[in-house]
Amino acid sequence: MLASMERAKEEGADLVELHIDCMSFSHISEVEQLLNQRTLPAIVSFRLNSASASSRGECKTKTKSRCLQILRLAVQLDVEFVEIDLEVAFDGIADFMNARSNSKIIVSTYVNSGRPSTEKLGNLIACLQSTGADVIKLVVDVVYITDVAPVFNMFTHCQVPLIARAVGDRGLISQLLGPKFGAFLVWGSLGGTSIPGLPPLLSIKQVYKLEHINASTKVFGVISNPVGHSKGPVLHNPAFRHTGYNGIYVPLLVDDVKKFFRVYSCADFAGFSVGIPHKEAAVGCCDEVDPLAKSIGAVNTVIRRPTDGKLIGYNTDCEACITAIEDAMRERQVANGEVSHTSPIAGKVFVLVGAGGAGRALAFGAKNRGARVFIFNRNFERAKALAQAVSGQALPYERLDTFRPENGMILANASSVGMQPNSDRTPVSKEALGAYNLVFDAVYTPRDTRLLREAAEVGAIVVSGVEMFVRQALGQFKLFTGGLAPEDFMRRIVYQQF
Numbered sequence: 001m002l003a004s005m006e007r008a009k010e011e012g013a014d015l016v017e018l019h020i021d022c023m024s025f026s027h028i029s030e031v032e033q034l035l036n037q038r039t040l041p042a043i044v045s046f047r048l049n050s051a052s053a054s055s056r057g058e059c060k061t062k063t064k065s066r067c068l069q070i071l072r073l074a075v076q077l078d079v080e081f082v083e084i085d086l087e088v089a090f091d092g093i094a095d096f097m098n099a100r101s102n103s104k105i106i107v108s109t110y111v112n113s114g115r116p117s118t119e120k121l122g123n124l125i126a127c128l129q130s131t132g133a134d135v136i137k138l139v140v141d142v143v144y145i146t147d148v149a150p151v152f153n154m155f156t157h158c159q160v161p162l163i164a165r166a167v168g169d170r171g172l173i174s175q176l177l178g179p180k181f182g183a184f185l186v187w188g189s190l191g192g193t194s195i196p197g198l199p200p201l202l203s204i205k206q207v208y209k210l211e212h213i214n215a216s217t218k219v220f221g222v223i224s225n226p227v228g229h230s231k232g233p234v235l236h237n238p239a240f241r242h243t244g245y246n247g248i249y250v251p252l253l254v255d256d257v258k259k260f261f262r263v264y265s266c267a268d269f270a271g272f273s274v275g276i277p278h279k280e281a282a283v284g285c286c287d288e289v290d291p292l293a294k295s296i297g298a299v300n301t302v303i304r305r306p307t308d309g310k311l312i313g314y315n316t317d318c319e320a321c322i323t324a325i326e327d328a329m330r331e332r333q334v335a336n337g338e339v340s341h342t343s344p345i346a347g348k349v350f351v352l353v354g355a356g357g358a359g360r361a362l363a364f365g366a367k368n369r370g371a372r373v374f375i376f377n378r379n380f381e382r383a384k385a386l387a388q389a390v391s392g393q394a395l396p397y398e399r400l401d402t403f404r405p406e407n408g409m410i411l412a413n414a415s416s417v418g419m420q421p422n423s424d425r426t427p428v429s430k431e432a433l434g435a436y437n438l439v440f441d442a443v444y445t446p447r448d449t450r451l452l453r454e455a456a457e458v459g460a461i462v463v464s465g466v467e468m469f470v471r472q473a474l475g476q477f478k479l480f481t482g483g484l485a486p487e488d489f490m491r492r493i494v495y496q497q498f
C-alpha cells in the first residue's frame, strides 16, 4: 500500500483511498503504522461486503466491529477522510464526530441492483445526508451508459459534497464528467492500468486534464461499441485546450444509440463522433442530415445545433479520403509541371475494394468527382448494391488481381484486409499494382501497410489511412467548435500516435 501510494503521488494524485479491508494484518498496530507513514492525504475505508471480508469467513458482527475499530483509529490519527458504510453509520458517526479534530466523515453506500431510478437514488441521497456526514458517496452498478444520467442528476439534489461512481465500462463517464456536475472527487487507476469504469490516473492528468473542467464545459465524445481503441480523446482534448475552447471529449460505450440521444438531450452534450456499429443507425436519430451523409447512408459526426438543440448529422469520412487522394495526385502533377483545374480523379478508373462504411464514403466521393467506379467486395451482393447506388460496376472479388482495363488507375482499399493483427495480408498482389498510378489504404493500423509498402516499391503514389484519419478529425473538430481546427497541432498528435 505504501508503494502504491508513492506511485499515486508520482502520477499526480491529490489523495488516495485505502481499503483497509483488503489488507492482511495480524495486529492493528500495522494499520496504525501504515496510516502514520502515508505520503498523501487519504480516505480510509473498510468495506463490509468486500471479497476479502468474506474470504476470511468472518461473521457480519465481527466484520462490523473490526470496521468500527479501524475507522476509530483513523479518526484518532487525524486521517483526512474517514469513510463509513451507511449500514453502520448510525453506530459510529456520533462517536467519530465527537472524537475528530480535522478528519472529514464520508458516509457511503453501494447500490448493486442495476438501473437505479432517479427517485430511488434521491431517497438514498436523503438518507445519506440525514446521517450528518460531511461528504456522502454513492457507488452504483449500471447496465447501460444511459443509467449514469440519474447519477448526474443527484448532484443537483444534494446539499452536501457528493462523490458518485457508476461501476463498470459503461459507467466511465461518471468519473470523466464528474467535475462538470460538481463531483467532490473522482477516481483514477494506477500505473496506466485500465479498470472497467475507472480512467487511468495518467490519462486524467495528461489527456483529460480534469482540473480544467467546470459547469460550462461542453461535452463531446465518440459513440461506439467497442470504444476503448478510439484515438479521439488523445486528439480532441489537447486540441480543445490548444484553441482555448472549454470542451471535453470522452469515450461513450453505447449499446442503443437512439436511447442515448433521447437521454442525453441537454445542450451541454454538444457533439459526437459516431463509430462502429452506429454510423447507419445514427442517421435515423438526427433531425437533419447533410445531403452527402444522407446519400452515403452513414453519419460519423452529430452536432447539437446551439440555436434550437436539433441534432444535425454529417459525414466527414468522405471528404477526408477523397481530398487526401486528390491532394497527393495534384502534388505529383505540380512536380511534373502539369496544371489542371478539375479534380485529378475525374474520368479515372477508381478501383474500390470493400463495401462497408469506409467503402461507401469512398464510392460516393469518387462518384461525386466524376470517376468511373469499380467495386470489388468479398460479399458480392453488397458490392452490387453499392455499385448501383453510385452508378458504378460491381465485379467478382476473385477478378481483382487480373482487372486491368487501362494503366494509371486509382486503387482504394476500404476493406479491413491488412489490418492488425493480420498485417502480413494485402488485398492486391504486388504484380497487379503496376497498373495503378495511386494506391490509397483506409487501414491505418499499421500505418505502413503491406499494400502501401508494395505500391511504393512499384512506383505508385501512396496515401495512408492516417491521412484520412487526420482529415476526418479536422472536419469534426471544425463542426464541434463552429470554427477552425488547429491543423498543424492535430496533425502532429496523430502522426505521433500512429
Ligand SMILES: NC(=O)c1ccc[n+]([C@@H]2O[C@H](COP(=O)([O-])OP(=O)(O)OC[C@H]3O[C@@H](n4cnc5c(N)ncnc54)[C@H](OP(=O)(O)O)[C@@H]3O)[C@@H](O)[C@H]2O)c1
Binding pocket: 276, 317, 353, 354, 355, 356, 357, 358, 359, 377, 378, 379, 380, 382, 414, 415, 416, 417, 419, 442, 443, 444, 465, 466, 468, 469, 470, 472
Ligand atoms: N482511415 C480512416 O480514417 C478510416 C475510417 C474508417 C475506416 N477505416 C478502416 O477501413 C477498414 C474498413 O472499415 P469499415 O468501417 O468500412 O468496416 P466495415 O463496415 O465493417 O467493412 C469491412 C469491409 O472489409 C471487408 N472484409 C473484412 N474482412 C475481409 C476479408 N478477410 N477479406 C476480404 N474482405 C474483408 C468486408 O467485406 P464483406 O462485406 O464481405 O464482409 C467489408 O467490405 C478498417 O480497417 C478501418 O479501420 C479507416
